[in-house]
Amino acid sequence: MEELSHKRKLSIMIAIIGAMFFSAINQTIVSTAMPRIIAILGGMEYYTWVITIYMLTSTIATVLVGKLSDIYGRKPFILSGIVFFMIGAFLSGFSKDIFQLITYRGIQGIGAGIIMSSAFTAVGDLFSPRERGKWTGVMMAVFGFSSVLGPTLGGWLVDNMPWKWLFWIFLPLGIVAFIMILALFPKVPRKESESIDYWGSLFLTLTIVPLLLGFSWAGTKYAWGSAQTIGLFAAAAVFLLIFILVEMRAKSPVLPLSLFRNDIVTLSNVIGFIMNAGMMGALIYLPFFVQGVEGISPTYSGYVTMPMSLAMVFVSAMTGRMITKTGKYKKFAVLGFPIMVAGMLIMAYMDSVWMAVIAMIVFGAGLGLGMPVFSLTVQNAVKPNELGVATASSQLFRNMGGTIGVAVMGTIMTTSLKNHMQSAAAATGSSGTANIANLASANPKLAASLKDLQGPQALLDQPKLKELMASLPADIQPVIQHMVDMLKDSLSSALTTVFLSGTALLVLALVLTFFIREIPLRTSNKMPEAERAVQQEPVSIH
Template sequence: MNGLTEKKKVTIMIAIITAMFFSAINQTIIGVAMPRIIAKLGGMDYYSWAITIYLLTSTVASVLVGKLSDIYGRKPFILAGIGLFSIGALLSGFSATIFQLIAYRAIQGAGAGIIMSTAFTAMGDLYEPRERAKWTGVMSAVFGVSSVAGPLLGGYIVDHLDWHWVFWIFLPIGLIAFTLILLHFPQVEKRQGESVDYFGSLFLTTTIVPMLLAFSWAGEGLHKYAWGSWQILGLLAVTVVSLLVFLWVETRVKTPVLPLGLFKNSIFTVSNLVGFFLNAGMMGAIIYVPFFVQGVKGISPTMAGYVAMPMSIAMLVTSALAGQLMTKTGKYKKMAISGLLVMTLGMVLMYFMVPTTPIYLLVLYMIVLGLGMGIAMPVFSLTVQNAVAPQELGVATATSQLFRNLGGTIGIAVMGSVMSASMSAKMNQLSATMSQGAASMPADPALAEKLSLFTNPQNLLDQPKIEAALHSLPPESQTVFAHMLDTIREAMSYGITTTFLTGAIVAGFAVVIALFLKEIPLRSQNTPEQKKSSENEKRATSTAEWDGAQAAGKA
């Protein structure tokens, strides 16, 4: 796409960013509304499937479309992604049962995976890495904006409008994005001499899906299976067998869906490993921040959105600034390491929180976490794209997305198990206090029923229910029950902050791995006068990595 004018490129980037915002805002707006939607549709037992199915289809679609977009071009796939996502959102709004919602969320997930994969790859087609860094920061900031606006808007819609509008309100933006891409994004001819790797795609899918299901279903709670159960072990066994077959297939096909030779490129491998641990630590930890804010501190869901807002704003600002700085300097390693260190520090600080920690300190710690995430997150997609040959841009970007998705999924599952185990251990330690409180109460069946509310940590997430039960007690009983409630909050606080420590340890692994990241200068955008010297610069500045990527493309 070197023949495009700068004005045309900016127009295309606006279209891409619009498509990304359409996908991102739909996810953040739905997250806060899902409990209300499930309350309307019923099927609480299948609530997790509405989340899991989206994750499955988006992950599979994002990695499979990578190589296909290298062969056929980005335009048809980003249009297909927007179309699928829009259809899924439209149909989701018409859902009459939980099973319909799950099916339509699967369509949405496939569209989102295609949009995310092709959007970052298309940016790589338009700009060389030096200039691309600026746009990477802007695109990362899109997620910051959506994470701020989405929950607030979603909460307003379910409180004041019909829940269907959660899915429908941004459909016009999808139509605008589709039109802009259709009119302005150039179509390229199919790359000759390459074919679709059907068997590789099949076994890559049968590797990813059972693995994600295993980590999503393992643990404790409703409809969860023990880690040692035959269901989880069976899924992991299918994963291993499919992975071995996939590796065998990829070494024998002409055009592999995931060229294994790319992993000979040290920057590609290190960047993906860092992305995996970064997302595992980040997603596995910050997903439990609302549990602390609402369950331990007793803040309402609406106010919890405002408490989390400074973290999102910090991430938005630093991601944009990080992109500008990388464009200016052409370097990224120190920025990557510093961002990961700040992110780790934020999670360490959050580990020391207790039920009496003031809200302003919680906000401050979350800002530190947001600053680190904003600095680190834009770097590693860029390093992957900078290190591989242009003909592998799509599959390299898709692989980067795959590692991040896997890291987030596994991180959430592991942190959930850590939280449950830590909370149970703390509850056992505090059981003597709980027993003494219960023993001091008169033998009254009504009081015993209310007591059960105060012994289940999950009920702390429903503060109005707890407060109503507390105020309905006789005055002489309220003091005892309030003390028991504080004990439960202490156990929940201990369990959640332990996940923050675990997340910090995982992020620490990312820091160590990032130390081995080789820094090669970000390639500058070619101009007509620089084409010849630029080709020489490519070979001079990144000889080993570039040659490794080219060899991978021929494998």
């Protein structure tokens, strides 16, 4: 599609961006409101599963669609992705409990994975690697804009309307995006010589599912050393071995192992995995600080995260233009990671809303510098007919990093919170504990209140907490306030541990970035033979 007129390419990009924005805004609008939704539906222990299932299904969809879109073209998959996403969003609004919400979010994840994989690959079809820098920056800016609008709008909606409208309000945009893609996107004839790798797709899915379930359940539902956890990891290892054997014999593998002989692809994917593990795993808990520790409503919580998105929009757009202008990309990642690390460190030690805002600005600037780079490195290092599967591999590693990061950080969060609560209870002293227990035994309402304060869920619904305090006798309110303050301190300390863990992962990603071999961005999708030979060197780091 590189030969299309500039006007036609621009029209197609508008359609792609419309589909991406529909997917992104539906994700970000929920982020700030999710603590309140969990407080209403119940099931705090399943909080991470609402995010994990979305990322799990999007990960599987991403990698499976990559190769299929190389065969059938991008158009049918973007359309089907929009349909899946709309169905999931529509059903999510009817959720009666946390388990229904998790199921419907899984359907949304399928749609999101298909849309994102197809959209980024379509940009590779339309533009040369040198031109992609600008458009990658624009696409990052779309994510940034949705991150500006989404959390703020989501917070306002959940404060003023039934929470189901979070999922329904942008459904008309999905219809518009569908019509735009249907009308503007060219249909590409199927590559008849390519066959579908059914067995590879099956065993890749069977590898991903138990692996991510193992990380999600370890330390929460099951102990890390339990038979269930070890069994899941063992199953993932067995299916991975079978998958490798299948791919070695497949005529048209769903994930060609030859990709990983390219050191640029391999290292970029590893960095993307680590970066998303640290970033997603830590940032998903930012609303816990703003709403739980600081007591800010979901509406104003959105304003706290807005500066990160604004910084990312501005910096990513500028970065994309500079990459296109200079043809260089490595220096932007090398500069971006230290800034992200600085932002994460501020989060670890923030003790006010203003420090949270500063952390968001710093982190957003670093994200805008580093985020656009690694899709470009992968796409620039492979042949044009491998764009779909190469882009899918990049998305696969990022999604898996994010999913595993959320799961592991959830374990760190739960364990750390439990330890801090035990330490705080011990510091209260046996006499204080006995006094609270005696009061509770004589007052059933107080006993119920104390039960509600066993976890951070009570802090995430401030109206309910204020109502509870007002309903208690004046002599009992100081007891509950003491429990609330203790819970806030424990939550704040646990979040510090989570953010420091994310910082450590970002530092590791920074170190690996220095080893990426930078090659010039091509000015055409046609790869010269000499350049092709250079880009297919075996793995080595210089």
